Amino acid sequence: MIRKKPRREESLDYAELARLLPAPADPYLSPDRHLLLEEHLMNELQSAAPTPTAPRLPVRRILLIGVPATAAALAGVIAFTTLNNAEGGERAEATPPPVEAPVVRIEPGSTAQLAATIERIAAAASARKTPEPGPGQYIYVKSRVSYLTVSHTDKDESKARVQPMHIREVWNSPDGKQGWLDEPGYKPKGGITLNSDAERKLSAPSYNYLKTLPTDPDTLLKKIYKETEGQGNSPDQEAFTTVGDLLGEQLAPAKLNAALYRAAAKIPGVVLVEHAQDAAGREGIALAHVDDHSGDRTEWIFDRTTYAYLGSRAVQVKQANGIKPGTVLEYTAVLKRAVVDAQKERPGAHGANA
Structure with missing residues (x-):
């Protein structure tokens, strides 16, 4: 997950998604599971909006440090995965693990x-x-x-x-x-x-x-x-x-x-x-x-x-x-x-x- 310059994202109705999604059984994630979800979320964020210009090569200076995940963060991942369909292409393929x-x-x-x-x-x-x-x-x-x-x-x-x-x-x-x-x-x-x-x-x-x-x-x-x-x-x-x-x-x-x-x-x-x-x-x-x-x-x-x-x-x-x-x-x-x-x-x- 390489962080690019921020781009405008489409608004999502999280309240409606939270109502439809089942409650998670356990709010705590293992470090490995969190790492995979975090990687997937950032990939979806990068793909969700039209890209205005040819992207500059990824910036290495911004390094991601692992933080504890919550049930709300997991719901956000599911929401992006469910609704994302970026302009100019079909749904993103699975991102290979790092x-x-x-x-x-x-x-x-x-x-x-x-x-x-x-x-x-x-x-x-x-x-x-x-x-x-x-x-x-x-x-x-x-x-x-x-x-x-x-x-x-x-x-x-x-x-x-x-x-x-x-x-x-x-x-x-x-x-x-x-x-x-x-x-x-x-x-x-x-x-x-x-x-x-x-x-x-x-x-x-x-x-x-x-x-x-x-x-x-x-x-x-x-x-x-x-x-x-x-x-x-x-x-x-x-x-x-x-x-x-x-x-x-x-x-x-x-x-x-x-x-x-x-x-x-x-x-x-x-x-x-x-x-x-x-x-x-x-x-x-x-x-x-x-x-x-x-x-x-x-x-x-x-x-x-x-x-x-x-x-x-x-x-x-x-x-x-x-x-x-x-x-x-x-x-x-x-x-x-x-x-x-x-x-x-x-x-x-x-x-x-x-």
Whole structure:
């Protein structure tokens, strides 16, 4: 259960539901049963209302601590399960139970080869051919992902839990006004709409908006700091996170991609990690930054030979919130990025790969 930005929920007649439901036999739940119900409730809450914009990647900073459940809370879970039918899709499929987060060896980062490596990554991005989506087309991104769900349980406060690895597919129009998200097990069956007329900005960009951004690294970084002022745990961490979000479920012009990497090199605290692995098991090098408040390190992973962006990883490097160092809180891997001719269409003979 990854908490997203609050969305308006449909009102429910709880008094009528309470009258129809049988009284629970026992108001107390075991920690394991409560954990499952809590996970299911949050999934239903996320699915119950239309999504106004393409959701930003789940925020790992908000960690859920288990609390005693009551009969009223259980009735609320049943109410959401009974009445929820989110716009844009059928009733949500059963959410897979969370699994224990993997633990890896922490490799120290270094600035020794940072500048040279970023320049090679930027040069490769500049030379890479990027398809230009036209009116009526969609940017398609398919990823393999796993995000933090529950940090603690009543049984063992030292183990973080994450979603099992699963597929996530996103379609977005160039202007950002039409879109679709399909994430089986975490969104209603068939997917949900991402249609929105919201103003485009760095936290909710469209391809057309990205084309307007400056490609001078210093000017671009200044804009990023200005637009994200007051957000996140620190200005530097928020700037790094913002650039990383643009690398995942979007398509950016080649020159802007190169500028983003060169801008990231100027963020204090960025280091090079020689060995990292994405959610698809692909090995590569990583640009990384540690969030001093939460104690985790965000890593952008690149192919060691082509310098193409592969995915991301978040690893706890400092003991915090009861999570031990080496715990992997997030995994992503971009499996396909393309331009297609229709919403929900997957790349094939007519899809231009990015």
